[in-house]
Amino acid sequence: MIFRQLFDQQSSTYTYLLADGATGEAVLIDPVFEQVRRDTALIEELQLRLLYTIDTHVHADHVTGAWMHKQRAGSQIAISAASGAEGADRYLTHGDFCPFGARYLSVRATPGHTSGCICLVLDDESMAFTGDCLLIRGTGRTDFQHGDPHAMFRAIHHQIFTLPETCLLYPAHDYRGLTVTSVGEERRFNPRLGGELCEDDFTGYMTNLGLPHPKQIDIAVPANLKCGFAACDPSRMAEPSWAPLSYTFAGIWEINAQWLEENLRAVQIVDVREPDEFNGPLGRIPEARLISLGELAQRAGELGQDRPIVTVCRAGGRSAQATAILRRSGFEAVANLAGGMLRWRAEGRVVENGSV
Known part of the structure; x- marks a missing residue:
């Protein structure tokens, strides 16, 4: 399997490329609009065929590149059915599979950051892509877009922490330059919900974060609710x-x-x-x-x-x-x-x- 972790410095977003080396079929997780040309160049150099893009949720800090990739590569757009987004080709629900070649990703619903968050788990459970639900030694915020700290705590414990301890976890963002963690690490060391911390501990922590809203939220959310559709097509x-x-x-x-x-x-x-x-x-x-x-x-x-x-x-x-x-x-x-x-x-x- 081909795996690449890509980074957008402006929004601190990770985009993940996974492909079956034998067939060249590929998927792209959480693409960023400004990085479409970069991602396209990599896909073409590796002689891959992009089947679809998958957004783990409706992002508030960047615009997805899903629509642009569809214009360029003919790839399908996939996002959670609970996201409220329009214009996708496939709406994912808990338990769905996203195949590429002989491999696949399974979909797990992990609401809490938004109501439409999903986690994507590789078929052998060696790695999972947690979006903004579980971050490295942290979690996504729960104070807007129908966020719910109770739902997030339960989703992490029931859908992510039940994976093997050695399963590598790849988040949608990191603001300190960290790239990967594991189920075992986060169960022990995550300061928000690891160790013996209970649901009340977590909700108390999250309701007192006092974070400012993302700078791009007024642009990003409306665009992402249309899967990144741009009124003026720059691909032309x-x-x-x-x-x-x-x-x-x-x-x-x-x-x-x-x-x-x-x-x-x-x-x-x-x-x-x-x-x-x-x-x-x-x-x-x-x-x-x-x-x-x-x-x-x-x-x-x-x-x-x-x-x-x-x-x-x-x-x-x-x-x-x-x-x-x-x-x-x-x-x-x-x-x-x-x-x-x-x-x-x-x-x-x-x-x-x-x-x-």
Whole structure:
């Protein structure tokens, strides 16, 4: 069997690719919209055929790539029947099987984070994919989307902790860089519900977390209730080949920072900050040209069509808007530096005129 654990840094989401090596049939668990091109490239390089994508629940922190994969690969969309999502090809219930080649995943209902959460268990019970139900030394939150700490506690104990102790558990998220745990570990060491902790202990813990809502919830939940359907189909757009780019659900192409650092003279870098920022302590990227956002539409004619354009600002917001302005001005090869100078400096990349 082929198994790959993939990561989206922006949302700290894990996507899992499983395939039968003999037949090349594959499934993708919890795909992320912005990573569809990455996932597609891997599937094509491994010469696999994507049968379907499976979302473990309706996510609130990222938009699923299910619909985009269906447009590109013809894969089917699968999600829990209790999710409330529209547009899926298959609605899963407890006890269902999701076959790929000679292997299969079995579906276990694990409500609590949302009412439509599922856990996917490999046929030999050597690994399971727990979504946002059970995390590594933690659990998903239970304070919105019909969450229920009592249901979560029972689901984990009845559907996950009953698996063999050696069964490896792969969550949908981790925010500390951890990648895998096991049933035995979580039964002993999970601080929320392991050891001798009872259901009342768990519900008391969960009802007092006091977490802020996910930043993308107002975008992600409505989109995921339609399985990631995008009103404007970016798969019909010409795919840029001039650099490693990712396409966001907001319709913005973003540049790979490492590639940009290695190819500064191959592009036109347009810094859309104000002059005092351009000359300020954050510094600027070598070869960058200052055209403030408010002047960009009028001065777009100063830029050439001979090289792609990368837009930059402090944190990536103004420069994202700048890409739209430049496209309206007739420039097609345009990308945004996500995270702007803040991320560029945090990654230790080359700057001019900046303070340490």
